[in-house]
Amino acid sequence: MRARHRFAAVLLVTSLALAGCGASDDKSASGGRAAAAPDEAKAGAPGEAADAASGAAGPKAGAPGARQPPPATHVVRTADLAVEVKDATRALAQARTAVEGAGGHVADESTERVGPARVESTLVLRVPQEQYASVLARLSGAGRLLSRKADAKDVTDQVVDVESRVATQRASVARVRALMDRATELSDVVTLEGELSRRQAELESLLARQASLKDRTTMATITLRLSEPEKPEQPVGEGGPGFLDALSGGWDALVSTARWVAVVVAAVFPFGAALAVLYAVWRWLLRPLRTRRAAAGPGPSSAQAPGRD
Numbered sequence: 652m653r654a655r656h657r658f659a660a661v662l663l664v665t666s667l668a669l670a671g672c673g674a675s676d677d678k679s680a681s682g683g684r685a686a687a688a689p690d691e692a693k694a695g696a697p698g699e700a701a702d703a704a705s706g707a708a709g710p711k712a713g714a715p716g717a718r719q720p721p722p723a724t725h726v727v728r729t730a731d732l733a734v735e736v737k738d739a740t741r742a743l744a745q746a747r748t749a750v751e752g753a754g755g756h757v758a759d760e761s762t763e764r765v766g767p768a769r770v771e772s773t774l775v776l777r778v779p780q781e782q783y784a785s786v787l788a789r790l791s792g793a794g795r796l797l798s799r800k801a802d803a804k805d806v807t808d809q810v811v812d813v814e815s816r817v818a819t820q821r822a823s824v825a826r827v828r829a830l831m832d833r834a835t836e837l838s839d840v841v842t843l844e845g846e847l848s849r850r851q852a853e854l855e856s857l858l859a860r861q862a863s864l865k866d867r868t869t870m871a872t873i874t875l876r877l878s879e880p881e882k883p884e885q886p887v888g889e890g891g892p893g894f895l896d897a898l899s900g901g902w903d904a905l906v907s908t909a910r911w912v913a914v915v916v917a918a919v920f921p922f923g924a925a926l927a928v929l930y931a932v933w934r935w936l937l938r939p940l941r942t943r944r945a946a947a948g949p950g951p952s953s954a955q956a957p958g959r960d
Contacts, residue, residue: 725810725864728783728871730801736794739770739877746774746875749789753782755870769879776873783871790875797878806864813861820854 736742739762747757755778762772778786791799827847834840 725868733797733876774875
């Protein structure tokens, strides 16, 4: 019995000792975690501060209510005007002055005469987009407006696409040039030169298209047609032509007659001159000779005629 009690006591002491060791380990582990917590809190503080700062700045930068600058738009504007004016030459000079005063220029001009006293002109004008509306209104009021057509075409997508392709093509050309600088084999250099030429040609084509779009979106085009009104025919009075009309008609008839007489005289003059020469030869040469021959007359035979009787 005593042996059993001793064994039970030893087992109880051992159990208590093991329990104390486990408790001390738990306390040490919990103490370690507690000590590490402030460190983690300190380490995470800058990140939380950065998150807080970004969160504070976020609503200001990307808030729905914040005003964003409107995207740039590129518009091609064209207009076609037909205006009837009293004096097309004067209206032409005024239109040229108005366009040049607005910072534009005349791209093309043609003038032709229609009928004996009418002139028509066609102008192709280029004006800055900012002055397009004012110049168009001024030209429309230059006379009697016959027709007006205005068009605005948005080419923003084309401009953005060309700009993107130009940037990509420039980077491609730069890469090929960098490869050429590092190339050592002749075959590689020849291949890269051909590729560089092809890409450079594509880049130049894109740059030309970009310049064309920039010109069309910067300067508006106005085609202006100026024409003079048709002059009505003068009505004839009920009493026939007046004194001045008769005088004018008589003078025209006299001038026409004198002109025709001069033409006839000029046509007959060579024949008259030839006849005058022939008459002079006959009058002063042939006729005196004939007269002298007649005076010399019959001779001896005519003298013996009375004796026979």
